[in-house]
């Protein structure tokens with residue numbers, strides 16, 4: 706027994722994502738469809754999926770392209786994402802300039818801070834109940850030289866992070882440039898999806914209920 710899933714390319718994740726087929730004309734469940742693109746039907750929009758940045762692989766919430774057309778059907782997702790990346794890059798550049806000009810006067814550092822506890826504490830335990838992680842604020846106006854030194858270091862680190870973010874956005878913009886330039890209408894693919902055998906499922910339930 707098998708079912709068919711229609712899938713297309715999410716240009717943001719650069720991987721294959723299912724497109725939801727709906728007959729009702731309503732947006733796919735979980736898709737934040739704000740508007741239709743070029744007369745495309747909801748059945749031709751990418752389903753809800755988490756974003757995995759290519760190369761890094763960590764999930765950072767919903768993908769930008771959820772509810773938008775797969776790349777085969779329209780370059781609009783690539784265009785919208787490029788727009789988004791350009792804006793993010795400008796924001797990062799502006800923030801970097803503020804950091805360099807000494808205009809940012811509040812930064813945070815994740816630190817281990819002691820908490821009052823009567824819980825038993827083991828020397829080599831993975832988590833010590835006597836400590837927790839907190840975001841500690843540092844200001845440009847610190848009077849204590851040690852804290853002032855930390856603030857200066859945080860500014861330098863924030864600038865490095867800005868540069869990293871700017872280069873990530875530049876890479877994504879370049880990828881979208883290429884995807885838009887080479888875009889042509891293409892077919893979506895069908896993927897055979899194994900469907901759980903209802904008989905097997907019933908047997909498992911019988912075992913669980915009868916034996917355990």
Ligand SMILES: [Zn+2]
Pocket residue numbers: 715716717718719722754755756768769770771
């Ligand atoms: Zn995606």
